[in-house]
Amino acid sequence: MKKIITSILMIIFAVCLLTGCAAKRSLTITLDDSCKDAEAFVTVYDKNGKDMGGGNVMSNGPLMVSVNDGTYTIKVTEITGDGYEIPEPAEVTVKGDTQYKIVLTEKVSVTEETAAKPDDEIPGTIEAYEPGPEETEEAETQIEEIPERGEVLFDEKEKAYADIIDLHKKAIAENWDMGQYSEHDMSFLFGYCKSEEEVGFDLMYFDDSKYPMLLMGTILGDDFSDMMIMDGYYLHEDGQMDHVFTSGERYRHYWMPDESGPQLIAYEGSSSASTGYNYYYIVDNGKLKCVQGIVFDYDADPENPYYQVYEDNFSIEGGEPVSEEYAREITEAYTKQYRKVPYRPISDGYDFLAE
Secondary structure, three states: OHHHHHHHHHHHHHHHHHHOOOOOEEEEEEEOOOOOOOEEEEEEEEOOOOEEEEEEEEOOEOEEEEEOOEEEEEEEEEEEOOOEOOOOOEEEEEOOOEEEEEEOOEOOOOOHHHHOOOOOOOOOEEEEOOOOHHHHHHHHHHHHOOOOOOOOEEOOOOHHHHHHHHHHHHHHHOOOOHHHHHHOOOOHHHHHOOOHHHEEEEEEOOOOOOOOEEEEEEOOOOHHHHOOOOEEEEEOOOOOEEEEEEOEOOEEEEEEOOOOOOOEEEEEEEEEOOEEEEEEEEEEOOEEEEEEEEEEEOOOOOOOOEEEEOOOOOOOOOOEEOOHHHHHHHHHHHHOOOEOOOOEEHHHOOEEOOO
16 A cells, blocks of 8 residues: 555656646746836747747836746737837746846947947847845835824825825714715725724825825724725826725725836725636826736636736736636735735824925
8 A cells, every 4th residue: 555655646746747836936027117118018938939928018017927947938029119129039047936127229220330330239138137236225215214103294285185184084083984984985994993093094106206195094903904005096296186096895905015116006806706806007197007917707708717918997808818727826926915005093193294
């Protein structure tokens, strides 16, 4: 009997070696910040030429592909945006979660002057991105400059944010129920909060806007609710404020910091047991812009219910079918990046600064 068990274990081990049972890695592909008007369509191939996945990559929107450790080829097949060369395919080595940045080179006209330079760099290269000492020091400086609690300063236009915080104070004082929060276009989940210490806010930049976003959430000591962003607000330079999103029990938003690129907002939602939506966004001028998504829709396609999409239209339209394993690998890779927003309670107050 022991020999039989040993033989079975050896067979399973051999199958794992042959079929690639190794832990999956996250290969995150980004586009250099200098290519702000460009968008590249990228495909990743393994050493046998197998298509491992792909999609659109923008300077402010990464692409994540789930792979094993090994050597892969990244191929750019199309670029939208004038004046850029399509780079040659590049070979990259994945050892653990890996990030790669695509650097595009502008097209140049062939003249005698340029042709006479044998040492010119090859247009369009793909190279690994690692933050340098200056970037690290800059990030540390930014962290140090975050205001201490109780020292939040608003200028005249940001008074709209102060009004939101004051409305939450009013809601607590009057003991609003969930319906009242909904009537005031606020997440009804704040109905669980019974004191100002249980309602939190934070200011955070998601794009190059003059003003940070206002994020509202709970401080209940419960990870299900405290991990979420309940409401997100965006203030334009002209003083107009947008309520960008709100969360509920079946439509949740999360924060994903990104050291190598823009911060992301994740969305998890479902309308029934047969549908599920996972979208990943950047914030662009007060709007959520989808960079990647996984949709599960059993009713639309029982045989292939998982689709990879790049638009948040809550359907599989325009998506590409993927396996359940691939879908789970992508969503789990993103989920690992969720972080709890460092909310400060509204009871700390703020200082209003009129300039």
